[in-house]
Amino acid sequence: MQEKLENYIEELSLFDDIMDKYEYIIDLGKRAPSLRENEKIDEYKIQGCQSSVWIIKELREGKLYFKTDSDTVIVRGLARILGDIFAAHLPQEILNFDTKELEKLGLQEIISPVRLNGFTSMINKIYQYAKDENRG
Amino acid sequence: MQEKLENYIEELSLFDDIMDKYEYIIDLGKRAPSLRENEKIDEYKIQGCQSSVWIIKELREGKLYFKTDSDTVIVRGLARILGDIFAAHLPQEILNFDTKELEKLGLQEIISPVRLNGFTSMINKIYQYAKDENRG
Amino acid sequence: MQSEMIRDDFAFFNHSDLVYLDSASTTQKPKSVLEAMDAYNTQYCANIHRSSHGLGNAATSKYETAREIIGKFLHVGDKSEIIFTKGVTEGINLVAQSYAKEHASCVIISALEHHSNILPWQQIKKPLHVIQTKENLTPDLEHFESLLAQNPNALVALIHTSNAFGITHPIKEMIALAHRYGAKVLIDAAQSASHMPINISDLDADFLVISGHKLYGPTGIGALYIKKDLHPLCNPYQVGGGAIMQVFYDHTEYLPIPYMYESGTPNIAGAIGFGAAIEYLQSVGYAYIAKHEQNIIAYALEQLSQIEDILFYTQVASMQSNISFNISNIHHHDLGILLDKQKVQVRVGHHCVQPTMRFLGIDGTVRVSVGIYTNKADIDQFIKALKRSIAMLKG
Amino acid sequence: MQSEMIRDDFAFFNHSDLVYLDSASTTQKPKSVLEAMDAYNTQYCANIHRSSHGLGNAATSKYETAREIIGKFLHVGDKSEIIFTKGVTEGINLVAQSYAKEHASCVIISALEHHSNILPWQQIKKPLHVIQTKENLTPDLEHFESLLAQNPNALVALIHTSNAFGITHPIKEMIALAHRYGAKVLIDAAQSASHMPINISDLDADFLVISGHKLYGPTGIGALYIKKDLHPLCNPYQVGGGAIMQVFYDHTEYLPIPYMYESGTPNIAGAIGFGAAIEYLQSVGYAYIAKHEQNIIAYALEQLSQIEDILFYTQVASMQSNISFNISNIHHHDLGILLDKQKVQVRVGHHCVQPTMRFLGIDGTVRVSVGIYTNKADIDQFIKALKRSIAMLKG
Ligand SMILES: Cc1ncc(COP(=O)(O)O)c(C=O)c1O
Numbered sequence A, B: 001m002q003e004k005l006e007n008y009i010e011e012l013s014l015f016d017d018i019m020d021k022y023e024y025i026i027d028l029g030k031r032a033p034s035l036r037e038n039e040k041i042d043e044y045k046i047q048g049c050q051s052s053v054w055i056i057k058e059l060r061e062g063k064l065y066f067k068t069d070s071d072t073v074i075v076r077g078l079a080r081i082l083g084d085i086f087a088a089h090l091p092q093e094i095l096n097f098d099t100k101e102l103e104k105l106g107l108q109e110i111i112s113p114v115r116l117n118g119f120t121s122m123i124n125k126i127y128q129y130a131k132d133e134n135r136g
Numbered sequence C, D: 001m002q003s004e005m006i007r008d009d010f011a012f013f014n015h016s017d018l019v020y021l022d023s024a025s026t027t028q029k030p031k032s033v034l035e036a037m038d039a040y041n042t043q044y045c046a047n048i049h050r051s052s053h054g055l056g057n058a059a060t061s062k063y064e065t066a067r068e069i070i071g072k073f074l075h076v077g078d079k080s081e082i083i084f085t086k087g088v089t090e091g092i093n094l095v096a097q098s099y100a101k102e103h104a105s106c107v108i109i110s111a112l113e114h115h116s117n118i119l120p121w122q123q124i125k126k127p128l129h130v131i132q133t134k135e136n137l138t139p140d141l142e143h144f145e146s147l148l149a150q151n152p153n154a155l156v157a158l159i160h161t162s163n164a165f166g167i168t169h170p171i172k173e174m175i176a177l178a179h180r181y182g183a184k185v186l187i188d189a190a191q192s193a194s195h196m197p198i199n200i201s202d203l204d205a206d207f208l209v210i211s212g213h214k215l216y217g218p219t220g221i222g223a224l225y226i227k228k229d230l231h232p233l234c235n236p237y238q239v240g241g242g243a244i245m246q247v248f249y250d251h252t253e254y255l256p257i258p259y260m261y262e263s264g265t266p267n268i269a270g271a272i273g274f275g276a277a278i279e280y281l282q283s284v285g286y287a288y289i290a291k292h293e294q295n296i297i298a299y300a301l302e303q304l305s306q307i308e309d310i311l312f313y314t315q316v317a318s319m320q321s322n323i324s325f326n327i328s329n330i331h332h333h334d335l336g337i338l339l340d341k342q343k344v345q346v347r348v349g350h351h352c353v354q355p356t357m358r359f360l361g362i363d364g365t366v367r368v369s370v371g372i373y374t375n376k377a378d379i380d381q382f383i384k385a386l387k388r389s390i391a392m393l394k395g
């Protein structure tokens, strides 16, 4: 995770203008594959989010992968970044990762203190998946 | 009323030191005649006062007179002043009197804004008596 | 220009280069309000209505003067009709629990109500009837009348100006209609009071609520008007020290309203600041405020209307003090984020009117709301940022 | 001297030549508190928990930080156990309506309770059992235990330090005893928290309430602690915008506590000021506070004890932070007026404990209460004024 995270940090730090940073995230959001309509069900939906976000886990050779989607482009981009960072790791590796590290991405949405913080809810969902796998 | 009030205003204004003013009121309070125990009943008691105060009306030749008492000396003195100012007047004269005038006495207790302001309650009682007479 | 002078009264605009278009959420506070609170906090800080000491009397006196200022501002007959609350939400809860629970058979609301004017009625488990809207979200007064006719002893609870769609209800007409059927009426003036004069005597409202923080005053304070005639019907709500005449373990004799409802230490500084805010508002005057704000809103609407694919949910001409919109195929949330990055502070989301949004088949909108200090430069910067955001999201 | 430095932190003492001995009513507020509120009001004034804009996030962040500061101050495990309220009175009403109404069979209180810890229980019509006091107003723990034994599922609601008589209850012992019988315990720490550290984890209290304005913070804000285990048992109280996940006309899904209880726009500036007050208190430290205040109280008691005909209602040695007394054959109200005229601000009256006064066969007392900033000169001036007042009234 650390490696992928650092890639993103580096990539995002290339932009002097904050608008360019969001241009990049929007671009990611637009290019990210969509879920099929029948995958957008409550089971995969993030509770407590200002927009609709879905995260689906896939398990391949003991490692977790994530399919993500959202009805807003920016959140879609952010979800994509998150899904990518945590992809291809063992559940325990995910659980060991300190989420504070993500703040280094410097995206205000990540550190938003509002009670319905979508980003925190997304991370919680990913951790929940990792916990479920670990237990199962 | 105006005349008696002005006498008190003058008398109180003689004191430079506020403590002397209260010395005078305490003195009045101590010298004022007491009510008999059997006169200290709820009917004559002022509601909404931080201390116990009683006012009894007497009607002589159509004019109102007031007997007053309190368990605190200063309030006793103040009640005495009030009773004296309003004494020997027709009910309608009392009702015509603008109580704002009393603020000129310069006694903080009179202008106290607290919800259980004894002074206001005393005046209200006197006005109530005057109204009752007027009606009856 | 008066508009620049007004802006100078608000320290916020010296400190910040943000474009603040979220006054419907909370307004900025002028210096005179902060100074009034500071004076309490540093010069005559004491608890009220309890002490015979001079400091306490000074505080009590200022607190009660604030009540008078608010009473006069709302044109009420008697200052005991004004109760200090935490804000509109508390005011409505108070009416629900202390009056409606016992005396209302059901509650009739409009289709534009804020959650704060829905949940308190749910909580007392009264049937809730919603007045149907016509096209453009205006209330169907015939349906309203039929609800009144079918439901004797209803309480009608109406938003005055919609916080989400800027529409103003014809409340004088609606109150009169309700009274004709014997219903009592509560008005949620959270959004209207800062933009237009409220004359309770003229409106003949039975209950009315406002929040200080939406009237250029501090947070944590509001006022509830209860018509004097209804005081005898109102039960105690939050109880405790200060609300009482006499306490025994088995019963309590309460003071009359408003004191019965102001138990505990109230927000003394807040009440004093609220009074100062009303004085500030009156010093500017509604004549200026209405003209200025209508200009700004018209200016914003003119430019917004030219934006491709913009969606409004009500008649453009009927929007006052706030404007709600969407751009088709763009999520309002994306716009909110990008506007914020360009220093433009608007609110996006459901604006606490989820049932209304559900009725419209949407999740939320972008809402732009203005205040006494908003100027055309704010609108220009907003429009510019909006266009750039749309380009980025569509591009 | 640290004591003089502390006094300098309070603008009040620069502005006023009054002797302020009424800190139990409300405390003066240090500059850092006023500055923290001013920063909110002038630099990042916005509503919280609603907007995605940066200004709103700044305000939300400060507000939530204040919650954390208060949580740590009280040694709670999880900041969601801290709910912002208007003050102690609202906190107790909240517990009565949302928890005790459904889950307590009756309420057991001490004989020293403030009206705010009596009336809310009356209102939910629960049997009220009063723990008998021994001589000197200390609680009879055997009687307490017998009440617990006879009343399963009771809620015990205890004042920590008496606002009227300066006595501190042995709450740790009383909580443990109550828990042994399966009762839950609410602690009213209105008076104690500014004078001694409160460690909720150690005390194992189930509910605990404090007021900001008695802790060197602003008016209109307080905190309620509810133990996490009890959250699932607690029903909504004041409801409205901000407390919700989803609203439908016929039902509402609420957010978890604390948000469920913070509907409407809260006292944002107040919460931030409250956080700053706690930080100030911690910067001074309880070691100093306890030592300083005990010195002052001992000094006052030493001189008061020499006054002829003075009456105390509890053991002199057990009085902390406030002292209540009368002079025989003199009415406390007369003393209050004359002390005020000599610039000494004390409180006289029933101090919101009428049942206790009735038990003692008195109407009220003179109460002197101290704070972090009280010094010996204050006491000297008070004693001098008291002696003169007595002489005037007796003479
Ligand atoms: C012991 C005690 N409980 C409750 C209260 C009520 O607190 P507040 O007025 O802040 O609600 C007070 C304050 O007077 C108090 O001293």
Ligand SMILES: Cc1ncc(COP(=O)(O)O)c(C=O)c1O
Binding pocket: C024, C025, C086, C087, C088, C089, C090, C114, C116, C117, C159, C161, C162, C163, C188, C190, C191, C211, C352, D241, D263, D264, D265, D266
């Ligand atoms: C129309 C309306 N009603 C009620 C409220 C709630 O007001 P407060 O948050 O001040 O309690 C608001 C504010 O958001 C509002 O706009």
